[in-house]
Amino acid sequence: xxxxxxxxxxxxxxxxxxxxxxxxxxxxxxxxxxxxxxxxxxxxxxxxxxxxxxxxxxxxxxxxxxxxxxxxxxxxxxxxxxxxxxxxxxxxxxxxxxxxxxxxxxxxxxxxxxxxxxxxxxxxxxxxxxxxxxxxxxxxxxxxxxxxxxxxx
Numbered sequence: 001x002x003x004x005x006x007x008x009x010x011x012x013x014x015x016x017x018x019x020x021x022x023x024x025x026x027x028x029x030x031x032x033x034x035x036x037x038x039x040x041x042x043x044x045x046x047x048x049x050x051x052x053x054x055x056x057x058x059x060x061x062x063x064x065x066x067x068x069x070x071x072x073x074x075x076x077x078x079x080x081x082x083x084x085x086x087x088x089x090x091x092x093x094x095x096x097x098x099x100x101x102x103x104x105x106x107x108x109x110x111x112x113x114x115x116x117x118x119x120x121x122x123x124x125x126x127x128x129x130x131x132x133x134x135x136x137x138x139x140x141x142x143x144x145x146x147x148x149x150x151x152x153x
Contacts, residue, residue, distance in 0.1 A: 016043040046079040048095050050086050052108035058085040 017040035019031035031039035049072070051058045058069055066082045073080055079094075086092040089099055089107060099105055 016045050017041060018043070047077065048092070048098065049076070049078050049080050050089070050092075050095065050106070050108065052087065053110040053113070055085075056087075059087050060084065 017035070019037070019040055020028045022028050028039060031037035034040075049058070057065065058072065061084055065084070069080070069085060070082050072078065073082065084091075086095060087108060089095050089105070
């Protein structure tokens with residue numbers, strides 16, 4: 001996955017770069033299959049991350065999680081703030097504004113999954129149910145250690 005992300009040049013905000021059209025309005029085949037072709041036309045994009053149940057750790061508050069989120073923001077070229085990544089569109093005025101501008105609504109489907117969304121006990125319980133309170137607080141260090149062990153991820 002991260003190889004694909006690196007190839008898309010997300011960090012310089014030009015992830016989308018369609019090939020140009022020819023004089024006849026057809027796709028310029030010299031650039032259509034080569035994503036790195038200098039003939040391609042870079043389009044500026046701003047990517048905002050909304051998380052779901054499997055990446056719920058990015059939603060947890062705290063300075064340790066802020067530092068993890070900052071690494072994700074830097075690596076993927078996101079436009080999110082370092083505070084908790086939103087799960088629901090209502091948690092981000094920026095995302096709400098973008099959705100309104102484009103007349104779309106999107107959300108993670110885990111809200112329809114009773115295993116991932118235990119309304120009586122809350123989202124943290126549902127997503128972190130197998131971790132103890134102490135393990136959740138140790139999680140930033142564990143994730144950082146795994147990153148170091150994998151080198152480059």
